[in-house]
Amino acid sequence: MLADSQIKQFYSEGYTIVRDVIPQTKLPEYREAYERMVEKVRAHPGREKYNTRLIQGNDKVCWGCDFLLHPDLYEPAFTDYLNNRKLLTSLGSILGDDLRISGLKAIWSPVRANYDLGWHRDGPKDIYSEDGTQAYIQFNTALYHDESFRLVPGSHLRPLTEEEDTKYRSVEDITNQLVCMLEPGDAMFMHAAVLHRGKASSSTKRRTLHYIIASSDYEVGTKRLNQFKGWYDEMRLDEKLEPAAKKLFDNFFAWQGKTFDDHYYPGLNYKN
Template identity: 35%
Template sequence: MTSTNALPPGEELRAGLARDGFVLIPRAFSKAEVGRFKKAAQHATERARVGDWPFVRTVPKQFPPWPLNEVGSNGIWGVQHLLHPLMPPQDREVFAESYFCDTMTATVTALLQCSEKDLVMELYNMLVCPPRDFALRWHRDDIGPQVSAEEERKRLAEPMMHAQWNLALYPDSSLVVVPGSHKRPRTDVERNADPYEDNIPGQQVVQLNPGDLMFYNNNILHRGVYDSKTERMTLHGTMGLRGADPARARNILQHGVGDWAADCDFGDLPGGMAALAKGMQESLIQMGTERDVGFSQVDE
């Protein structure tokens, strides 16, 4: 599956990501593709909301681990493990094609300046609207709020070994970012602000339309603000590079993907996509299956 819409040049994508910490590709996927993705997403979300899918992000918990088989009275804000072997085959195939498709891999290899053989299958989840208004606190995905400015500067200087994206299937204005904050430690205002502060200086609400694709540095300062009255189904994925350090393994394996990665069979994917998926799957398996790697963040 290849999108009909041309991608921006790689230099433009890399420059935007380096400058702002995120880059937006409008209409990366056609209306027909979005419609196909949305049908599978609706099925998965319906199952998850009524407790028929065990892997969810429960309200109000922001970080893993989330309880299995427990929607609870507060509902969910995410559906985990879209590529899991237990996902109904017709939907799992659609999710797999959206993950391993030319549009996605071409963008990732352009951003990371690598080839497809260097890629690692990582996470593929979906962010959905909760049954009540809900917000995440300001955070960087893999750098906790307690670190010093010196440690923060050191961690932010590390080379990017993965790409992370949001693909909107409905209009989505849930993500709030501070452009450029991926390149520097927090300011005194940011460090001392309330974790749920609504007006951090320089913040920007990211507006996505169906089919828009946004890549962002996961250590940009960001938060999610979810309106329960506005439907949201946004595919949320990552791909990594072979040879990433243990911190990256922790960031991925903390979600439990190592428990089932070896059981995936992507042989039914079309064309060369099946071989690509198998190679990326094998790279993930080599990363490990340990569940004692720890967690990047903890809920307060």
């Protein structure tokens, strides 16, 4: 469960950090699993198969992938993390108890180039939330010390300032930017509309799990449904999950057959 101060911080600043979500005793197993996955993604050129994230202008260098449930990449550690009570109750403090999985992804430091994403919001540039609420949470969980993520606290509550608008997609410093410091096992919950960017040098070891969990009735995010379902059944993931984690997937699959627009973000405002 989150403390009141953390809930308040999420709403007012667009992020909060939950310390020691992954117990230190589990870190070696998670790190080994992660490394096996990274090696497989690196060995497979191109973006298609695993929705690999490639450095722009250098498509041989990868810094992440979106398909941790792909049978080639899957490791029990990736779903073991969903059995984590501290994680689920912390998410529940903001999203309520009825949760749905929406993404299992990974972001790491590349080996042969630096990774330096420009400032952006996830979703449309003009999106923001007047009260700071959000029906889903994306979160980075660090397996090593991590100071790659930076954001402008509170920017999710309002339209961009003139400076932010000018520097959107650039890597220039921005007034009030803040670097998130995570220690191994810490998770950082973020609001999708907060202005943010990631940056990691090839000389550091960044290994983060980047997951997305939503309230079960949130009406967005179905593109991956069929893929998830096929992989889930093929690998009998239901047998690996405790009831609360299994429900994350049951709620996800229950959306099958319904129609959504993945570009519509209910409850959020647009400037225009």
